[in-house]
Amino acid sequence: xxxxxxxxxxxxxxxxxxxxxxxxxxxxxxxxxxxxxxxxxxxxxxxxxxxxxxxxxxxxxxxxxxxxxxxxxxxxxxxxxxxxxxxxxxxxxxxxxxxxxxxxxxxxxxxxxxxxxxxxxxxxxxxxxxxxxxxxxxxxxxxxxxxxxxxxxxxxxxxxxxxxxxxxxxxxxxxxxxxxxxxxxxxxxxxxxxxxxxxxxxxxxxxxxxxxxxxxxxxxxxxxxxxxxxxxxxxxxxxxxxxxxxxxxxxxxxxxxxxxxxxxxxxxxxxxxxxxxxxxxxxxxxxxxxxxxxxxxxxxxxxxxxxxxxxxxxxxxxxxxxxxxxxxxxxxxxxxxxxxxxxxxxxxxxxxxxxxxxxxxxxxxxxxxxxxxxxxxxxxxxxxxxxxxxxxxxxxxxxxxxxxxxxxxxxxxxxxxxxxxxxxxxxxxxxxxxxxxxxxxxxxxxxxx
Ligand code: UMA
Ligand code: ADP
Numbered sequence: 001x002x003x004x005x006x007x008x009x010x011x012x013x014x015x016x017x018x019x020x021x022x023x024x025x026x027x028x029x030x031x032x033x034x035x036x037x038x039x040x041x042x043x044x045x046x047x048x049x050x051x052x053x054x055x056x057x058x059x060x061x062x063x064x065x066x067x068x069x070x071x072x073x074x075x076x077x078x079x080x081x082x083x084x085x086x087x088x089x090x091x092x093x094x095x096x097x098x099x100x101x102x103x104x105x106x107x108x109x110x111x112x113x114x115x116x117x118x119x120x121x122x123x124x125x126x127x128x129x130x131x132x133x134x135x136x137x138x139x140x141x142x143x144x145x146x147x148x149x150x151x152x153x154x155x156x157x158x159x160x161x162x163x164x165x166x167x168x169x170x171x172x173x174x175x176x177x178x179x180x181x182x183x184x185x186x187x188x189x190x191x192x193x194x195x196x197x198x199x200x201x202x203x204x205x206x207x208x209x210x211x212x213x214x215x216x217x218x219x220x221x222x223x224x225x226x227x228x229x230x231x232x233x234x235x236x237x238x239x240x241x242x243x244x245x246x247x248x249x250x251x252x253x254x255x256x257x258x259x260x261x262x263x264x265x266x267x268x269x270x271x272x273x274x275x276x277x278x279x280x281x282x283x284x285x286x287x288x289x290x291x292x293x294x295x296x297x298x299x300x301x302x303x304x305x306x307x308x309x310x311x312x313x314x315x316x317x318x319x320x321x322x323x324x325x326x327x328x329x330x331x332x333x334x335x336x337x338x339x340x341x342x343x344x345x346x347x348x349x350x351x352x353x354x355x356x357x358x359x360x361x362x363x364x365x366x367x368x369x370x371x372x373x374x375x376x377x378x379x380x381x382x383x384x385x386x387x388x389x390x391x392x393x394x395x396x397x398x399x400x401x402x403x404x405x406x407x408x409x410x411x412x413x414x415x416x417x418x419x420x421x422x423x424x425x426x427x428x429x430x431x432x433x434x435x436x437x438x439x440x441x442x443x444x445x446x447x448x449x
Pocket of ligand 1: 023024026051087090149155
């Protein structure tokens with residue numbers, strides 16, 4: 001379907017740019033390309049994409065194809081700009097690919113224009129936390145740095161203003177379609193399986209994350225997982241962090257965060273306790289070194305940062321039972337981390353609420369940590385049977401139809417001294433608008449107990 005003048009034919013259109021996906025990213029790409037005077041067509045597989053009204057208001061002359069992607073138009077483009085949520089493996093792009101038409105994303109458009117240094121963060125878990133920490137650390141040091149990317153704000157929105165640096169959270173989807181990034185510093189925090197419905201295998205997912213290191217000046221690497229950063233470009237300086245090895249530049253030793261033999265801080269002085277929080281702190285300190293941030297301002301942020309909503313946050317303690325919201329745990333690695341960190345804190349039982357959309361995940365990695373720490377798993381959502389098949393010998397399983405039922409059942413099953421953890425290991429889109437909506441509904445249900 002066409003919006004706009006259906007008489008318009010493609011013949012004669014030169015330098016055509018096709019923007020695929022009309023969410024937040026697509027709209028930012030439209031604004032950027034139109035401001036640069038480009039000829040643009042917008043396209044979206046949805047019937048009524050969220051950005052279509054903005055598009056019609058701001059660019060009434062722009063043609064927009066909805067309901068499906070049109071391979072013929074894609075095949076006429078000089079460049080195709082896809083949103084992160086658009087898989088480029090789909091058939092509609094085959095012809096364009098065969099013709100060698102570049103398929104890029106908003107990050108590629110951004111890095112071609114950006115003048116200030118880029119500090120780039122990726123990983124399967126901890127991206128938003130580390131990106132936020134770096135933003136707070138820069139602010140504390142009085143530096144004018146922007147924060148954007150997968151965290152929510154499309155990067156192209158930053159080009160309007162002057163900044164002395166850009167702190168970007170980048171997803172594997174965004175990195176897939178970016179070739180010109182040459183970050184001042186880049187970090188892959190960790191890589192555990194996620195988005196397996198989008199990648200052919202784990203290696204393809206890992207390779208997408210690894211692109212963040214291409215042409216970077218300083219590669220910040222996790223010494224505990226060499227497979228996620230090797231090999232590095234020969235011109236990149238390496239700064240390492242580790243939870244296990246004192247050979248790293250930043251590491252954990254005797255409950256202290258260390259920098260090359262020097263004690264930075266005892267972990268008990270940090271607002272957040274637990275191995276993954278220390279990993280995020282060490283990675284942030286290493287990135288901050290390249291950003292030129294004073295250690296004191298970084299440590300001050302770490303001392304006060306109590307974490308982001310929906311990431312393993314204590315909601316409330318009711319009649320001796322502590323209720324934790326970890327709705328942002330949308331993959332197995334995040335849930336494993338939450339179970340271990342809460343499980344190790346508690347003498348009582350741990351009850352887990354999990355389920356949703358699996359995204360092609362293999363849940364078997366959860367088996368042993370559930371067996372070690374969890375007494376009961378309350379399962380909900382589209383792929384709960386998949387979880388049940390894997391966990392049936394690890395804990396008592398209960399099946400429910402809604403998150404509210406899960407909360408009520410957990411209240412019946414738990415007693416003083418126990419912990420209840422919502423950490424779904426799944427995406428939320430089967431039953432909720434997004435992970436934040438799932439977390440908010442959980443909090444509401446807990447508060448109603
Ligand atoms: N669409 C198509 N064809 C398709 C698939 C999607 O036309 O085959 C259309 C949809 O109909 C929709 C549009 O694409 O109209 C949506 O694009 P999008 O999913 O890329 O969403 P945006 O609103 O542009 O948000 C994106 C990121 N979304 C995804 O990666 C799925 C946001 O990350 C990011 O904050 C934002 O750009 C700004 O950079 C969200 C996310 O879930 C938070 N990220 C994943 C994660 O963190 O696990 C990677
Ligand atoms: P991302 O942006 O990569 O999704 P977040 O900071 O939003 O990361 O955290 C997502 C989930 O991962 C939360 O459940 C959080 O508790 C968990 N998490 C945060 N940091 C780490 C880490 N370093 N390793 C493993 N899990 C983590």
